[in-house]
Each structure stands twice: as structure tokens, then as C-alpha cells.
Amino acid sequence: ALPRECSLSLSQSDKIAFLSAPENYRERTSHVVVVQTHHAWVFLTDKHAYKMKKPSRHGKYDFSSLDARRHLCAEEYRLNRQLARHTYVGLVSLVITADHRLTFGPGGTVVEWLVKMRRLPAEQLLNNAAENGLVTDCDITQLMRKLHHFYRHAPVCRHGKASYTTHLQNGLSGVAQELKNPRFRFPISLVDEVVAQQRDYISTCKETLERRQRGGYVRDIHGDLRPEHICLMPDAEPEIIDRLEFDPNLRCLDCVAELAYLGLECRMINQEWIEEKIMDWYQHNGHDEAPRHLWHFYAAQRASTRAMLCAWHTLDGGAPNQWLDRGRGYLKIALRYLDKVTTN
Numbered sequence: 001a002l003p004r005e006c007s008l009s010l011s012q013s014d015k016i017a018f019l020s021a022p023e024n025y026r027e028r029t030s031h032v033v034v035v036q037t038h039h040a041w042v043f044l045t046d047k048h049a050y051k052m053k054k055p056s057r058h059g060k061y062d063f064s065s066l067d068a069r070r071h072l073c074a075e076e077y078r079l080n081r082q083l084a085r086h087t088y089v090g091l092v093s094l095v096i097t098a099d100h101r102l103t104f105g106p107g108g109t110v111v112e113w114l115v116k117m118r119r120l121p122a123e124q125l126l127n128n129a130a131e132n133g134l135v136t137d138c139d140i141t142q143l144m145r146k147l148h149h150f151y152r153h154a155p156v157c158r159h160g161k162a163s164y165t166t167h168l169q170n171g172l173s174g175v176a177q178e179l180k181n182p183r184f185r186f187p188i189s190l191v192d193e194v195v196a197q198q199r200d201y202i203s204t205c206k207e208t209l210e211r212r213q214r215g216g217y218v219r220d221i222h223g224d225l226r227p228e229h230i231c232l233m234p235d236a237e238p239e240i241i242d243r244l245e246f247d248p249n250l251r252c253l254d255c256v257a258e259l260a261y262l263g264l265e266c267r268m269i270n271q272e273w274i275e276e277k278i279m280d281w282y283q284h285n286g287h288d289e290a291p292r293h294l295w296h297f298y299a300a301q302r303a304s305t306r307a308m309l310c311a312w313h314t315l316d317g318g319a320p321n322q323w324l325d326r327g328r329g330y331l332k333i334a335l336r337y338l339d340k341v342t343t344n
Contacts (some may be wrong), residue, residue: 010102010111012055015094018102019043019050019114026104038313039063040247044119050092051076051115058312061246063145070113075245077115083150083222083240087231089116103154120231120239125229130271139232144281146237147225147259154219157252164213165206172198172301175308179331184311185324189329194304197338202299209293212254217288223251225258227274255281256290260298264306267333295338303334 020043022029029045036042043050053069063069073091080088092115095108102111122128126143129135159167176195179186200208212218223244231239235263244251259282263275279295282288310327314320 004208008139010096014102015052015112016041020050024103025305034162036316038316047119049119051117052112063246066112072246073113073115076243079243079245080241083146083243086117086233086236087156087239087241089118092116112284120241124232124234125228126230126232126238126266126274127269129232130227130266130269130274135232135271135274137232137277139238140277141281143230143238143240144233144278144285146240148282148286151219151221151255152292154221156216156308157220158213158297159218159252163210164218165202165209168202168301169199169207170272172202172304175304178311179304180309181311184314184327186307186311186328186331190328190335194300194331194334194338197335197341198297198301198304201293201338202339205293205297208291212256212290212294217256218252218254220248221253221255221258223258224252225262227262227269227271254298255286256288256294257298257302260295261302263295263298264302264333268329293341296337300334300337300341303330303337306330307334 016034018024020032020034020042020284022032022045025045026033027045027047029047030044033044034041035044039054039056040056041052051071051073053063055064055069057064063072070091077088077091091113092109093105094102094112094114095105095110096102097108123132123134126135129139147302162170172195176191178184179191179195180188189328222240224242229240229242231241233239259278263278266272266274266278279292284289307327307330310323313323
């Protein structure tokens with residue numbers, strides 16, 4: 001049985017301080033590395049990673065309650081076992097004991113939930129391995145085989161009564177609204193051009209896009225497939241982590257859109273050859289006759305979304321100018337993809 005949950009909340013800084021101290025872990029660790037993401041704090045011991053969700057509230061998402069964060073942790077564990085079963089260990093509780101000590105459960109009154117993972121070697125993450133020239137054609141082939149098998153067995157998604165193109169247009173409107181927020185200081189002319197060309201594509205290629213949903217290519221898949229979420233394992237298939245857990249609608253993607261996103265992120269780290277390898281492998285082995293202009297459109301769409309996420313990162317503090325520069329970079333590369341759409 002799960003220990004009872006605490007009706008009183010401990011401060012976030014108290015939890016972070018506890019999890020940052022090596023002596024508080026039952027496993028022996030020489031140090032703890034603390035990493036902050038948009039949605040979580042991650043505490044890296046010598047052998048494991050412990051992820052604590054932030055009690056955030058943004059738009060329709062509300063993770064301020066302990067129950068909501070427990071659900072998120074459980075979903076992350078459940079969803080990621082399929083693509084990274086050797087990495088995800090389970091859920092761990094933080095508790096207050098009868099003598100008012102903060103410690104790891106079980107026992108005591110729960111004040112927080114964590115996802116426990118085996119720590120992956122940083123040098124084997126796709127982004128780092130590629131930067132060091134350690135990624136081969138065989139590595140990408142093995143990755144694509146795993147992803148293709150995953151996609152073939154993933155549930156098909158529908159978007160209710162709305163057409164697929166209506167869904168895309170609505171999503172684009174939401175991104176455009178965020179990108180035009182004055183606090184983010186993106187050039188309005190650049191945002192307008194990126195958005196207008198995407199709207200144009202959705203209208204002009206409506207039948208191509210609707211066939212994607214009718215053909216069952218829109219599925220419940222990973223949702224956040226980036227090089228840093230892929231770990232190349234010696235003598236084993238890659239582990240693919242951080243499948244998006246907080247909104248199933250954001251996982252409902254065209255398989256080509258997800259692969260185009262991975263290709264975009266490889267291009268952003270100057271690994272265009274991996275992007276080309278992904279497209280070529282899928283074209284010849286994916287049993288999917290998706291035209292190249294569709295890949296370019298989806299890459300531009302995801303680049304726009306990434307620009308929005310960069311803008312949101314400025315709200316966390318830190319280095320806002322760095323995040324806004326990166327966001328502008330995504331918008332510029334979106335235009336380059338859209339230029340390919342008009343010439344192919």
C-alpha cells in the first residue's frame with residue numbers, strides 16, 4: 001500500500017536542498033548534479049537520476065497538487081517503459097517521518113513523488129556522440145528500426161469531429177499568439193512570414209494532410225523526440241527516454257512530423273547527415289510515400305513550436321537573451337524549410 005499523502009506542503013527549496021545533498025541518498029554517491037528543465041528538477045547521483053516535477057500552473061495545465069504530480073510520475077514511468085525499459089526503475093516518494101525528518105519512503109507521510117531512472121552515460125546520448133564523431137550509419141539504422149516498430153504498433157489518433165487540417169490551423173494560431181507576445185521580443189515580421197507560409201501550405205495541401213490521418217499515420221507516439229533523449233547502447237538497441245507524459249494530445253502526431261522534428265534538432269547541432277539518413281531510411285523502409293515537401297512543412301511547424309518553448313524558458317529566469325536568440329534561430333530555420341516547400 002502507498003503511504004498516505006501529506007495535506008501540508010513542504011517548500012520547494014526544502015525539497016531541492018534535501019535532494020541536492022549526497023548524504024541523503026540510501027545509495028552511495030560521491031556527488032549530486034542538479035539540472036533544471038522547464039517542467040522538472042533532475043538530481044543525478046553516480047548511478048541514478050531522480051526527477052521531481054515542478055508544481056507549475058500554465059494555461060490548462062495545473063500540476064500544483066501533489067496528486068497531479070504523482071499521476072504525472074506514474075504516467076512517465078508507464079509510457080517510457082516501452083522505449084526505455086532498461087532505464088526507468090519506478091516511482092519513489094519523499095516523506096516526512098514522525099520525528100519530522102525528510103527522507104525517502106516508504107513510511108511516513110508523502111510530501112513529493114519522484115521518477116527514478118538509471119543514469120545514462122552522457123557521452124552516449126545522440127547529441128554528444130554525434131558532436132564527437134562517434135555516430136555511424138549503423139547506429140541511425142538501428143534507431144530507425146526501433147522507431148518504425150514502435151510506430152507500427154502505436155494507437156491511431158483521431159481529432160474528434162474536427163478535420164486534421166483544422167487541428168493544425170488551430171495549433172498554429174496558438175503558437176502564433178505566443179510568439180507575438182511583446183515580452184518575448186520576436187520580430188513580428190519574421191513571425192508573420194513563418195505563420196503565413198504555414199497557413200498557406202495547410203490550405204494548399206489540405207488533401208495531402210487529410211490523407212495522413214485517414215491513412216492511419218497520425219498516432220500516439222513519443223511527442224518530444226530529440227537527440228538528447230536518445231542513448232546509443234553498445235551491443236543493444238538504443239534507449240529512447242522522456243516520452244511526453246503530461247498531455248496525450250501532444251503525443252498524437254504524424255509519424256513523419258516526429259521524424260522531421262528529430263531531423264530538425266540534428267540539423268540544429270550541425271548534423272545534417274543524420275537528418276538525411278532518417279529521411280532516406282524511412283522513404284525506403286517505412287512503407288509510407290510521404291512527399292519531401294511534407295517533411296519540410298512539419299520541420300518548419302516544429303521549429304515554430306520550439307521557438308515558442310524557448311520563449312517560455314525565459315519565464316524560468318536564467319539567461320533570457322540566450323533563449324530568445326535561440327528562438328529567433330528556430331524561426332529563421334523554419335523559413336529555410338518553408339523555402340524548400342515552395343521549390344519542391
